[in-house]
Amino acid sequence: MTELAEGKKAPAFKMKASGGREVSSAALKGKPYLLYFYPKADTPGCTKQACGVQEALPQLGRLGLEVIGVSPDPMPPIEKFAKKYNLAFPLASDEDHKVAEAYGVWVEKSMYGKTYMGMERTSFLVGADGKIVKMWRKVKPEAHAAQVLEAAAAL
Template sequence: MTEISVVELGIGDRAPDFDLPRDGGGRVRLTDFAGKPLVLFFYPKDDTTACTAESISFTALAAEFEKAGAAILGVSPDSVKSHDKFVKKHALSVPLASDEEKTAAEAYGVWREKSMYGRTFMGVVRSTFLIEADGRIARIWSKVKVTGHAEEVLAAVKEL
């Protein structure tokens, strides 16, 4: 497998900009969230068990995040069409961006070599970034375990 250069972002770094198509049509950019905190969560695939649970958890807490002044955006390599089906099937309220070219995943360092059942492949490592109103990274969760994650992120938002 060819070696890829992986970006390592840290706390205090400026969050990389992105411009991606989103569910329901239109585009979404990091600059759309200027002036408010953003919870940016990267997940591997629509309608898989863990990804569904994570998206439902963020949807369930969406009003709490809004009350705390933060926006939420999910990103995966799936198509907009896939996102639209996923949103409808699970009544998701969080916006989902399509990163089919993996530009955002690479910029955030979450497109990495993974292995499962002895096979190695490239994929998204489930990760969440809490981006402050000024565009700097406040917190990073890598290799996220879904249970309790949305609640943990909400607590971090409230600490900003």
């Protein structure tokens, strides 16, 4: 796999998402978007991040930015998470982690001395031309929305 970098074309994707939606790079052609990967629905860090993005949604919308959250969870927990926090933007299910692998965010992690494969909290701001404008690796949930707003305003 080629290492993704700013200025490179974002990998194509198509996934099922909350609210009975489907999200795809094809449907976003010509529009800027934020694709953010998070480890698990309804956990403290992921909740902080999603609620921060939801709060920033009106400003991001004014900037013409679409937002999609992606986790390896199956749809039922994603739907429950979206409903619990009234998340208006789509949360997509990447159960087979094919999209995460394409974006290089399905990585080896470790907790309590055990290693396992999991989703790295990473975000990609993609321009209307389909190229990656900005990448944030190992995102801090609290600061994420402000960082995205700042970068999106510069598009």
